[in-house]
Amino acid sequence: MSGNKQETSSVVKQRWTSRSLGSSWGHQSFYLLIRCGGQQAAYLLLYCVVFYYTLLPSIRRKCDHYLSRRFPAAGWWQRFWNCYRMNLSLGEVLVDRALVGILGAERVEVKLHGKQELMDLIAEGNGVILVNAHIGCWQVAASVLDFVDTPINLLIQREEGDIDRHHFEHSGKECPYRIIDPRGHLGGVLEMLQVLKRGEVLSVMGDRMLGNDKNGVDVSFMGGTVTFPFSAYKLASATGAPIVALLSYKVGPNSYAIKISQTIKVPENLGRGKEKFIPYAQEYAEILEEFCAEHPFQFFNFFEMWQNKSVDT
Amino acid sequence: MSVKEKLKQVLIEDLNLEDVEPDEITDDMALFGEGLGLDSLDAVELVIIVQKHFGVEIKDMVESRPIFESINTLAAYIEANQP
DSSP, rough: OEEEEOOOOGOOOOOOOOOOOOOOHHHHHHHHHHHHHHHHHHHHHHHHHHHHHHHHHHHHHHHHHHHHSTTTTHHHHHHHHHHHHHHHHHEEEEHHHHHHHOGGGGGGGEEEEOHHHHHHHTTTSSSSEEEOOOOOOHHHHTTTGOOOOOOOEEEEEOTTOOOOOOHHHTTTOOOSSSSEESSGGGGHHHHHHEEEEEEOOOEEEEEOOOOOOOOOOEEEEEEEEEEEHHHHHHHHHHHHHEEEEEEEEEEEEEEEEEEEEEOOOOOOTTSSGGGHHHHHHHHHHHHHHOOOOOOSTTTTSOOOOOOOOOOOO | OOOOHHHHHHHHHHHHOOHHHGGGTTTTTBBTTTTSSTTHHHHHHHHHHHHHOOOOOOTTTTGGGGGGGGHHHHHHHHHHHHH
């Protein structure tokens, strides 16, 4: 059955996929180039591959959801160029991620801003919630978090059949983080609560709904309404864990920055209603919007996250 | 008041379950999903409720998954662990 209907957060279905573009041999070609010629060799191939993909209307449409809001006045050629730059940024991040995994973390320099603040928060013993987003490369950035002597737990969802590798998988090392699957029992909520009660670090994505999560709130973002998850703020309210917005971004050919942007203070015991958590999700949306203003091609959401359009259901 | 009765009452009060009376919650009704209709984040509230009203801390939440199934299982856990 189909019909035009205004979509609400309660019926938002997952419209994104983390499954990578390209075939397995394509990815293997990049890995081989990195082993033989390093980052520059892989980048040379990347420029061609990205140009090819940018020629495809389906790929440009995926970029356009975000780019048309970030650059509303751009004409056709500017949009094409912006799309190329956005795809190239993502490609570089993926190459760098593989580079770190294959040739070692020392191949990429990562500057951490806010290390002492993070250590102080961890030392408080209430656990810390790092809110990430699909920006920059959190995996490259996370490689500098080895000073954190408490376990880091990641809430991440991996698509079936995804051929893209995480950085630690290249070297056959054990995953340095504990993974919590949002498709698990009660969306992994009990595991997340557990790690915070142990005073550990929990990292979640603040810009996408994962799995069957229905715990989203509508917030304003770049001139439209998006649904962001509020689980992190609820957990913070229940446990007293501080929320830290973590931003990672590429600043040079071989360098990244990771920034502890700001701490979002959520009062304790706010209770059950989702509307109580809107201000904190909105605060995070504003942090992200500021990030997009500063790093317009390092925001990697290639789907229609704005819901103020009629859709077929 | 039995643990089960108190549990039903505090669930309604603390979770603001509108239009639900204690006697409508059966002992074996699923707390999440189709039964009482709680969602995953309500598990956080349940942990707090159990500690606040019964003085029982659920220490290993992963191992304790089965206790969140129904009033029966939650009450049994509380009775077994009350100070």
